[in-house]
Amino acid sequence: GSVSDMLSRPKPWSKLTQKGREPFIRMQLWLNGELGQGVLPVQGQQQGPVLHSVTSLQDPLQQGCVSSESTPKTSASCSPAPESPMSSSESVKSLTELVQQPCPPIETSKDSKPPEPSDPPASDSQPATPLPLSGHSALSIQELVAMSPELDTYGITKRVKEVLTDNNLGQRLFGETILGLTQGSVSDLLARPKPWHKLSLKGREPFVRMQLWLNDPNNVEKLMDMKRMEKKAYMKRRHSSVSDSQPCEPPSVGIDYSQGASPQPQHQLKKPRVVLAPEEKEALKRAYQQKPYPSPKTIEELATQLNLKTSTVINWFHNYRSRIRRELFIEEIQAGSQGQAGASDSPSARSGRAAPSSEGDSCDGVEAAEGPGPADAEESGGPAAAAKSQGGPAEAAAAPEEREEAPRPAEKAEPPPSGTPVPDAAADEGRPRAPPPPPEGPADGPGPVPNPAAAAPAAGEDAATSAAPPGEGPCRARDGADRSSALPSTSAPAAARRPSSLQSLFGLPEAAGARDSRDNPLRKKKAANLNSIIHRLEKAASREEPIEWEF
DNA sequence: TTGCAGTCAATATC
DNA sequence: GATATTGACTGCAA
Numbered sequence: 001g002s003v004s005d006m007l008s009r010p011k012p013w014s015k016l017t018q019k020g021r022e023p024f025i026r027m028q029l030w031l032n033g034e035l036g037q038g039v040l041p042v043q044g045q046q047q048g049p050v051l052h053s054v055t056s057l058q059d060p061l062q063q064g065c066v067s068s069e070s071t072p073k074t075s076a077s078c079s080p081a082p083e084s085p086m087s088s089s090e091s092v093k094s095l096t097e098l099v100q101q102p103c104p105p106i107e108t109s110k111d112s113k114p115p116e117p118s119d120p121p122a123s124d125s126q127p128a129t130p131l132p133l134s135g136h137s138a139l140s141i142q143e144l145v146a147m148s149p150e151l152d153t154y155g156i157t158k159r160v161k162e163v164l165t166d167n168n169l170g171q172r173l174f175g176e177t178i179l180g181l182t183q184g185s186v187s188d189l190l191a192r193p194k195p196w197h198k199l200s201l202k203g204r205e206p207f208v209r210m211q212l213w214l215n216d217p218n219n220v221e222k223l224m225d226m227k228r229m230e231k232k233a234y235m236k237r238r239h240s241s242v243s244d245s246q247p248c249e250p251p252s253v254g255i256d257y258s259q260g261a262s263p264q265p266q267h268q269l270k271k272p273r274v275v276l277a278p279e280e281k282e283a284l285k286r287a288y289q290q291k292p293y294p295s296p297k298t299i300e301e302l303a304t305q306l307n308l309k310t311s312t313v314i315n316w317f318h319n320y321r322s323r324i325r326r327e328l329f330i331e332e333i334q335a336g337s338q339g340q341a342g343a344s345d346s347p348s349a350r351s352g353r354a355a356p357s358s359e360g361d362s363c364d365g366v367e368a369a370e371g372p373g374p375a376d377a378e379e380s381g382g383p384a385a386a387a388k389s390q391g392g393p394a395e396a397a398a399a400p401e402e403r404e405e406a407p408r409p410a411e412k413a414e415p416p417p418s419g420t421p422v423p424d425a426a427a428d429e430g431r432p433r434a435p436p437p438p439p440e441g442p443a444d445g446p447g448p449v450p451n452p453a454a455a456a457p458a459a460g461e462d463a464a465t466s467a468a469p470p471g472e473g474p475c476r477a478r479d480g481a482d483r484s485s486a487l488p489s490t491s492a493p494a495a496a497r498r499p500s501s502l503q504s505l506f507g508l509p510e511a512a513g514a515r516d517s518r519d520n521p522l523r524k525k526k527a528a529n530l531n532s533i534i535h536r537l538e539k540a541a542s543r544e545e546p547i548e549w550e551f
Numbered sequence: 552t553t554g555c556a557g558t559c560a561a562t563a564t565c
Numbered sequence: 566g567a568t569a570t571t572g573a574c575t576g577c578a579a
Binding site for chain 1: 560561
Binding site for chain 3: 170171172183184186187188190191200202271273274275276311312315316318319323
């Protein structure tokens with residue numbers, strides 16, 4: 001019964017849960033002949049069989065290609081892996097191809113919308129599933145992601161950007177074709193990559209895809225082809241639509257609203273996008289400075305005063321926090337890669353966002369103390385802002401509150417921009433509960449960092465390690481980082497951790513590269529910062545461990 | 552519940 | 566037209 005139902009009314013991939021996808025993955029594998037042998041235990045240990053079949057894909061990859069270069073072109077020259085069912089290069093290729101495959105479908109689907117009657121309504125809900133991932137490819141990629149060694153996200157994006165610009169390829173095309181992401185996401189990803197160790201499995205996927213793409217010798221060509229095809233299709237459409245009465249839009253919509261709804265429901269359904277006025281943003285930023293994690297009450301007040309929906313305020317805080325976090329990472333990277341020029345805060349980076357200041361609060365506190373606190377002061381944001389702020393409506397609202405909540409473990413957070421005497425000293429207390437861990441991110445810094453794994457020798461239970469991140473409290477991570485800093489580069493250990501093959505597969509060279517930034521002053525400052533925080537935390541936990549921090 | 556990661560998609564900007 | 570920004574949404578984890 002289930003099968004019948006599934007076959008006749010499949011749900012779109014994007015709407016399936018992990019579990020719900022399983023049958024499709026199985027089907028896909030079966031279609032590929034990869035599940036040919038063996039009987040699958042019905043339900044039971046759901047993953048058993050699948051994992052098996054999947055692992056079969058891993059092997060080849062593990063052997064990885066022996067490309068010496070990370071350079072797209074060269075890397076492609078993987079040596080065929082002998083015994084595996086599929087040579088590594090093949091697997092890689094097939095993977096990249098798989099990833100790219102989807103495009104055509106997308107194209108066609110776009111063009112030939114009408115002619116999809118065959119599709120049952122269900123699948124229709126996601127017209128032209130742009131998701132380039134078929135069960136199979138997705139699975140493979142996921143596997144790859146899971147096995148992937150630490151990648152230098154910054155380096156990868158940098159190269160991708162180069163290749164794209166050099167070849168005049170757009171983000172949209174690249175995103176939709178190679179990554180299965182929209183232009184905006186691609187732009188964001190390329191401009192502000194997060195460090196590998198801070199990415200979830202899902203978040204790593206695009207980077208793995210990018211790496212694979214870079215490794216594909218025909219990457220550019222393929223994209224170019226796609227571009228051409230797209231253009232052709234576009235022209236075709238154009239022609240036809242011009243000559244014909246109307247475009248093909250209406251049809252699909254019509255069907256949905258067939259049930260007596262008014263003619264133009266489609267548009268009505270869309271909520272207009274909220275655009276915050278500069279003053280509103282300012283106010284929110286000021287509020288953020290005082291309390292990155294405002295209480296519901298504060299949010300309410302802010303919303304009221306700014307005449308916004310509370311959800312908008314909430315969203316704003318969420319977005320702001322996470323974006324700032326990334327911003328910091330970039331700065332780090334840049335500062336590190338550039339001549340560490342002392343506390344050179346990459347002005348550029350900081351430029352527009354208030355972020356860091358508060359953001360970094362937690363950490364910057366110390367940092368500021370020692371150095372160019374300016375970082376915080378920076379733009380409007382910093383204390384400065386706070387200072388001047390005085391007037392903002394938000395201000396008013398937030399301030400008081402702070403005090404109330406103050407009773408938190410003011411401890412760690414302490415961040416108040418330390419040195420920088422901030423007017424809202426009091427407020428600071430109210431600060432972040434868990435100090436926005438974000439800022440610290442830096443500790444781990446750029447690039448592939450020393451992740452705990454590093455510390456853990458070869459044993460490299462990578463898997464474990466990789467999984468670690470989540471658990472790794474901020475401290476944890478830091479911890480690792482720091483230590484590693486004491487030790488030499490993590491790269492070495494890292495390498496050891498994983499089958500070298502894999503590393504080459506992903507073009508590790510650079511991955512290792514970015515690490516040196518470790519010595520940069522800025523990093524040290526942050527480290528020191530973290531150190532103190534950690535120390536306090538440890539104390540708090542009455543777990544006095546004589547850890548020797550070397551900063 | 553709350554916070555976050557990852558995205559989408561509408562807009563803004565270049 | 567391409568790219569950047571950003572409010573909102575989804576899913577997950579603690």
